[in-house]
Amino acid sequence: MSDDPIWLKPHGKPWSVASAEVVYDNPWIAVTEYQAVAPTGRPALYGKVSFKNQAIGVVPLHADGTVTLVGQNRFSRANYSWELPEGGAPMGEDPLDGAKRELAEEVGLVAADWRPILTMELSNSVTDEIAYGFLALSLSPTETAPDETEDLAVARVPFGEALNAAVTGRMPDSLTVALLLRVHHMASVGELPAELATLVLAR
Known part of the structure; x- marks a missing residue:
């Protein structure tokens, strides 16, 4: 069992993804554009830089x-x-x-x-x-x-x-x-x- 205090536990719903497209890629990073749904239920455009x-x-x-x-x-x-x-x-x-x-x-x-x-x-x-x-x-x-x-x-x-x-x-x-x-x-x-x-x- 974790010794972490209770406030460290996750709250709410996670993000979800409707679609994803890699819009840039090189030997060090990739940039992906997402059509996402926020924890509040609202749609959101999101970009993420992924490191290699x-x-x-x-x-x-x-x-x-x-x-x-x-x-x-x-x-x-x-x-x-x-x-x-x-x-x-x-x-x-x-x-x-x-x-x-x-x-x-x-x-x-x-x-x-x-x-x-x-x-x-x-x-x-x-x-x-x-x-x-x-x-x-x-x-x-x-x-x-x-x-x-x-x-x-x-x-x-x-x-x-x-x-x-x-x-x-x-x-x-x-x-x-x-x-x-x-x-x-x-x-x-x-x-x-x-x-x-x-x-x-x-x-």
Whole structure:
């Protein structure tokens, strides 16, 4: 039996679909247009972006309380984004395998201690994208192998400095904000080694 509180149970009727048409498709996403019926019974036109990869994010947390971040120019918002190492894992691949690959490729690190810490729906009003977040500890260097379209900068900064940038809107990538807050929460509730928790919580 689930230990979830009663308010977490579903309420009302689910959406239903009268017809569906794929209106765009490429190797990374597909866009489907639906003639749907809302939980209220009203007809509704709905578009959904389906992703062909799982989203992966990694918090590389060093023993001295620093984290390694990646900076790059992002296409969609035409901005420069500092964020945690992130990427995609093909559907059917273990998300942890994808996380290990992204950490090595983007910032040249391997970890002896991996912990799954968060699962997220990144924009569930219009996409089906699922993200998996991991904490990587006991880090050591390896060779980088960025994608041919990636021009990456790498910075190693105190955890508190990274968290402050995230929660004040200067590092707004959603996975980065959520995962840094999750690690701070872990430190607060005793889910990290005591010495590391002290460094994470330091101001």
